[in-house]
Ligand SMILES: Nc1nc2c(c(=O)[nH]1)N[C@H]1C(S)=C(S)[C@@H](COP(=O)(O)O)O[C@H]1N2
């Protein structure tokens with residue numbers, strides 16, 4: 001049987017009720033906190049529950065747009081359920097309304113269960129449920145004709161459609177309210193650090209298209225499980241250091257700033273960075289050495305891990321000996337001479353030279369728990385990634401692009417083996433002999449190095465490969481492996497057509 005025409009009006013009104021409900025929930029979250037917004041709470045929970053291969057697919061396909069994609073999927077699901085609720089309600093009073101109420105209440109409960117939210121998080125979901133139910137009940141009583149009849153039917157669809165438009169556009173607009181733009185740095189008076197000499201510009205001033213020696217903050221990759229960056233106030237922020245220690249303690253942000261700080265040039269890389277990928281950035285970090293903070297807590301014998309926790313529910317497992325072996329692992333408060341941005345962990349984050357971000361770079365840091373690998377697992381380890389993640393040696397080709405002018409060509413890129421340094425980069429064209437590239441400034445063991453090689457390419461297709469050697473002279477692993485479970489390996493190869 002074909003659906004009665006008024007089913008369409010009912011569906012449209014169900015859709016409008018759902019969208020307007022979510023919209024009011026989103027707006028209510030402005031009072032409660034962005035992580036309590038229905039879309040955020042559900043989205044974050046979906047992220048936590050998504051199987052790792054699916055997540056890797058999303059990151060590989062949408063890059064940093066993976067979060068926008070998730071929000072679109074959730075919004076479409078809400079729309080479909082809303083439409084269905086309208087049709088249900090038309091067949092049986094309260095059936096559709098109950099569905100909408102259930103959805104709203106569920107999103108509220110999910111929000112309240114988020115680590116960074118708490119009980120008030122239930123409010124936006126309850127508000128969303130109430131608004132959606134009220135709109136749907138109103139529509140059934142006043143808008144939708146009992147029997148199909150063209151005039152009232154058209155009127156109901158038109159007005160319901162207007163509700164859908166308002167709800168949809170409102171939701172898009174509310175996204176920019178709930179999730180404001182990138183560079184929201186609150187003022188922090190940075191202490192004067194004991195700084196190494198500043199590093200000048202690198203080879204990028206001479207080689208077009210080469211990655212700059214220091215990554216501008218707005219170009220620094222962002223990877224995290226937080227749909228919107230937590231907004232932490234330095235005045236409320238504290239760091240707890242506890243677990244297997246004789247002297248657990250908590251410090252405030254002011255107390256942290258009063259400690260001696262260092263500035264260090266460090267390259268940060270994501271374990272999800274594919275060979276040749278862009279999830280790698282280099283800048284100057286300012287912060288307090290973790291070793292100093294840990295020493296004050298006085299760890300007990302037998303502890304071998306520091307589980308660092310972020311305000312978004314993330315945690316990282318960093319080996320205790322790595323934090324104490326003299327490298328510049330720090331609680332960073334600034335990057336590139338400015339307080340951290342919200343996206344990069346404001347007001348304080350961990351940075352551990354030599355480790356991938358997921359095991360050493362917790363943003364929105366709130367706690368360091370001294371423990372053991374046997375006792376506690378970190379966020380990504382529970383989801384199939386390795387419990388340890390030293391950065392693998394890698395060279396990346398930046399130029400030439402896939403199309404180049406035949407003749408003299410500069411092949412250039414960056415290479416990193418964080419905390420081991422780079423001693424040599426080699427380039428191979430069309431399977432010929434490996435040729436040694438010229439290296440750029442040596443900023444230190446913890447920093448990437450630019451490299452280049454000038455050669456002649458005749459017109460036609462060419463295959464260019466690059467490989468790096470770490471500071472101990474060990475060449476990078478040639479075997480092609482995917483990012484899971486502890487970082488990709490293989491040489492970066494680019495096919496270039498010269499004309
Ligand atoms: N709180 C928190 N910290 C986090 C993450 C996260 O999801 N939440 N992701 C980690 C990962 S996987 C990486 S690669 C780095 C990325 O840091 P960036 O976004 O500043 O480049 O942050 C790490 N710290």
Ligand SMILES: [Mo]
Nearest residue numbers: 270271357358
């Ligand atoms: Mo990462």
